[in-house]
Amino acid sequence: MAKFVLMLPHAPDRYQNLGEAEFMDLMKDYIGWVEDMTAKGKFEGGEKLLDEGGKIVTNTSGTIEVHDGPFAEVAEILGGYMVINAADYDEAVEIARSHPHMKYNETIIIRQTDASADE
Amino acid sequence: MTSSDSIHKLRDETVRRERGWLIASLVSKLGPSNVELAEDVAQDAILKALSIWPYKGVPDNPRAWLRRVASNAAIDRVRRSARELGVDDDWDFITTEPDIITPSLSDPELDLMVLCCDPELSQKDQLFLALKTVCGFTAAESAALFFMSEEALSQRLSRARRQLKSRSGTLARFPTRFALADRMPQVMKIIYLMFAQGYLPRRGDDLFRVDVCREALRLSEGLIASAQVKGASLHALHALLLFQSSRQPARTNSAGELITLDQQDRALWDRDAIAQAFKHLDAARADEVVTRYHLEAGIASLHAQAVTWAATDWASISRLYELLSQQAPSLAVFVNWAVSLMMLGDENGARETLATAGSLSNAQSFPGYHLARARLAQHSGNTELQKRALNAARACQTSTAVDDHIDQELNLIE
Numbered sequence: 001m002a003k004f005v006l007m008l009p010h011a012p013d014r015y016q017n018l019g020e021a022e023f024m025d026l027m028k029d030y031i032g033w034v035e036d037m038t039a040k041g042k043f044e045g046g047e048k049l050l051d052e053g054g055k056i057v058t059n060t061s062g063t064i065e066v067h068d069g070p071f072a073e074v075a076e077i078l079g080g081y082m083v084i085n086a087a088d089y090d091e092a093v094e095i096a097r098s099h100p101h102m103k104y105n106e107t108i109i110i111r112q113t114d115a116s117a118d119e
Numbered sequence: 120m121t122s123s124d125s126i127h128k129l130r131d132e133t134v135r136r137e138r139g140w141l142i143a144s145l146v147s148k149l150g151p152s153n154v155e156l157a158e159d160v161a162q163d164a165i166l167k168a169l170s171i172w173p174y175k176g177v178p179d180n181p182r183a184w185l186r187r188v189a190s191n192a193a194i195d196r197v198r199r200s201a202r203e204l205g206v207d208d209d210w211d212f213i214t215t216e217p218d219i220i221t222p223s224l225s226d227p228e229l230d231l232m233v234l235c236c237d238p239e240l241s242q243k244d245q246l247f248l249a250l251k252t253v254c255g256f257t258a259a260e261s262a263a264l265f266f267m268s269e270e271a272l273s274q275r276l277s278r279a280r281r282q283l284k285s286r287s288g289t290l291a292r293f294p295t296r297f298a299l300a301d302r303m304p305q306v307m308k309i310i311y312l313m314f315a316q317g318y319l320p321r322r323g324d325d326l327f328r329v330d331v332c333r334e335a336l337r338l339s340e341g342l343i344a345s346a347q348v349k350g351a352s353l354h355a356l357h358a359l360l361l362f363q364s365s366r367q368p369a370r371t372n373s374a375g376e377l378i379t380l381d382q383q384d385r386a387l388w389d390r391d392a393i394a395q396a397f398k399h400l401d402a403a404r405a406d407e408v409v410t411r412y413h414l415e416a417g418i419a420s421l422h423a424q425a426v427t428w429a430a431t432d433w434a435s436i437s438r439l440y441e442l443l444s445q446q447a448p449s450l451a452v453f454v455n456w457a458v459s460l461m462m463l464g465d466e467n468g469a470r471e472t473l474a475t476a477g478s479l480s481n482a483q484s485f486p487g488y489h490l491a492r493a494r495l496a497q498h499s500g501n502t503e504l505q506k507r508a509l510n511a512a513r514a515c516q517t518s519t520a521v522d523d524h525i526d527q528e529l530n531l532i533e
């Protein structure tokens with residue numbers, strides 16, 4: 001079983017003006033999905049990223065520059081990532097299709113982890 | 120109900136419980152004049168905790184996790200407000216909770232309950248406040264419970280909070296410990312009404328709201344467990360709620376339709392709840408005082424003991440209703456008294472008592488009244504009258520009658 005990382009981006013203002021009840025419903029869908037995937041042995045874990053803050057450190061011709069977030073000008077920011085178990089990309093895509101993120105947002109980026117050094 | 124719906128409902132209850140606990144803990148720190156701030160902070164903290172959950176996966180102990188994450192978030196947010204308000208910002212309240220799944224009420228929860236049961240507020244406002252703060256219902260959830268718009272409910276709540284605030288002033292500590300004994304009858308009444316709100320048949324998707332009943336049971340159990348509160352009448356109230364709850368499994372058929380007490384399969388009744396109820400009924404005899412809860416629990420205990428509807432001890436039940444009609448007269452009491460007289464074979468007595476019920480306001484919109492008329496008519500073989508009464512009852516069901524009679528008794532002819 002291979003591991004895949006699902007990256008979940010959303011529009012920077014996606015959750016800012018959401019009503020309380022709406023937000024709760026949305027969270028319940030996400031939590032329900034995670035419970036479902038955990039029960040099937042597909043969910044490994046993940047991290048939610050803080051919406052506020054963020055820094056970009058760049059090396060421009062030998063000079064390190066640090067820029068502060070938030071990055072309001074970008075179309076989407078990364079909300080967090082999840083790690084799932086799947087046999088191959090086909091299965092990973094099927095899992096992503098069922099993800100509530102596809103209902104409430106637009107994009108999921110899937111990348112397989114490189115497990116060649118794992119036991 | 121799909122399994123995902125039931126997971127949602129369970130999750131809602133967990134979240135509500137933790138929200139209520141957080142609000143109470145925060146109010147105990149911020150003072151009774153800051154209930155609204157406590158509610159806001161608690162809600163923000165809960166939302167923050169829930170937004171992390173999907174990424175981390177569902178924890179083994181969701182309640183402990185939720186409480187820890189939400190408490191930390193609340194502490195962060197409230198420190199600033201606490202400093203501005205000039206109250207103590209020593210936030211160690213999280214670690215002092217020894218058992219996070221205890222059914223008893225923490226002192227802050229009890230304080231908050233007493234605060235909500237302010238005699239200057241209308242009974243309904245007290246109930247709204249208790250649900251919102253002590254029990255952690257969101258405005259949307261409370262509004263759905265009472266078939267109100269969220270906006271209307273929020274306005275009522277704001278008004279109630281302003282009234283509370285104007286009386287508690289800027290006190291940073293609770294004045295309510297002193298009010299505890301005075302307000303206990305009112306606290307009990309609100310718990311009773313909360314239970315009724317979940318127990319009485321409703322229009323809409325859910326016939327009952329068992330979660331609301333459980334919340335009322337938790338509060339009454341918590342009061343008994345609290346060292347600060349004494350009184351045999353608490354046991355009477357708890358016994359009553361347990362007796363009523365014990366019938367819940369038999370109150371609907373597989374199609375989800377209401378089954379009345381006379382038709383229920385008594386084998387489905389929850390014997391554990393009944394056994395517990397009898398213990399509390401025993402404990403309720405410790406006082407000389409006989410409250411309406413004693414009488415109502417007594418009636419419920421007689422139903423619990425009866426093998427069939429026909430073999431019920433109607434003589435004792437009608438005597439208890441007679442006493443209840445003196446102590447807490449209401450439409451439902453007269454109606455039920457009449458039914459018990461009818462079951463005893465005293466048709467004239469039943470007719471007279473029903474006439475008394477019919478003279479009370481709201482009788483015409485009370486389905487129980489018409490159902491009792493229908494029973495009596497059936498008893499005396501008057502099919503025409505029976506049909507008319509049944510039609511009148513059915514007309515009530517589509518109205519807001521159930522809501523209007525929420526202040527009535529639990530011992531409806533179900």
